[in-house]
Amino acid sequence: MKHLLYKLSFIAWYVCSLLPFRLFYCISDAMYYILFYAIRYRRKVIYNNLTASFPEKTPAEIDQIARKFYAFFCDYMVETIKYFSISEQNIRRRIRFEGIEAARQDIQKGQSVSLFLGHYCNWEWVSSLGIHFDCQCGQIYHPLENPYFDKLFLYMRSRFKVQSIAKDDTFLVIGGWEKKGIHSVVGYIADQAPGYASTHYWTNFLNHDTPVFTGAERIAKILNTTAYYIDIERPKRGYYLCRFVKITDSIEKQPIFYVTEQYFRLLEKSIQRAPQYWLWSHNRWKRTREEFNRLYSEEERKKRLSRL
Numbered sequence: 001m002k003h004l005l006y007k008l009s010f011i012a013w014y015v016c017s018l019l020p021f022r023l024f025y026c027i028s029d030a031m032y033y034i035l036f037y038a039i040r041y042r043r044k045v046i047y048n049n050l051t052a053s054f055p056e057k058t059p060a061e062i063d064q065i066a067r068k069f070y071a072f073f074c075d076y077m078v079e080t081i082k083y084f085s086i087s088e089q090n091i092r093r094r095i096r097f098e099g100i101e102a103a104r105q106d107i108q109k110g111q112s113v114s115l116f117l118g119h120y121c122n123w124e125w126v127s128s129l130g131i132h133f134d135c136q137c138g139q140i141y142h143p144l145e146n147p148y149f150d151k152l153f154l155y156m157r158s159r160f161k162v163q164s165i166a167k168d169d170t171f172l173v174i175g176g177w178e179k180k181g182i183h184s185v186v187g188y189i190a191d192q193a194p195g196y197a198s199t200h201y202w203t204n205f206l207n208h209d210t211p212v213f214t215g216a217e218r219i220a221k222i223l224n225t226t227a228y229y230i231d232i233e234r235p236k237r238g239y240y241l242c243r244f245v246k247i248t249d250s251i252e253k254q255p256i257f258y259v260t261e262q263y264f265r266l267l268e269k270s271i272q273r274a275p276q277y278w279l280w281s282h283n284r285w286k287r288t289r290e291e292f293n294r295l296y297s298e299e300e301r302k303k304r305l306s307r308l
Contacts, residue, residue: 114186
């Protein structure tokens, strides 16, 4: 029965993905009105996040960004469906990568590459970068609770030579590649809110005191990879430009949390340039330093840092 349900879900998603972009964007326009006016999808979270992140902006400016976010979010959903069957030729035309040659040279020199990006623009399409490298490519992901959707997303994300690696298996898989002499390019989306038990570092991000994930940097540091930030722009509807911005040639040589800090500074600039393309519906600042300090004494916090 489970296998049959997956097959039916796969067929339904695949058939839907065959619709032309023009029709998809008509559907997206209709979805915008439903999400914004009828359902009012996570409106309180979105407006609170925007208002706190841009205190200098007027209510009218915040409202305009929010509306643009809803419109883009609907585009993101239909573009993700389209990604299920989009051809390699079409995806090459719709998402371009600049500065990628530097990362290729790192691989040729025998050094693996870590890519840091956010939930900004269409992050799903970035997994197509596998067709631009002649080496092992991977992306870290958090398995979905629904097993059918999880399997469908794994299929979609692996279409262009990128292996999806469950978050808890990250070091085991990438470290295994290194032991075998396989150099890799691995992407990390690290702008989510970590649990208190996973919090080791705080930074000022979009006008908030923000706990951040540091696991990606720590793994990359052990493996001594180079590090790049992927700066994404959306020149027009359905098209993206990704720039490789080098953070460091050697994470091993940098002080602790240096790469994480640089990543958030670069991501912040991207968001400030065009804020409508970040995932504002995520309750990013639900955890506070006050609560963190209440849960962990100063001695416990120092011990946690000493073990990194």
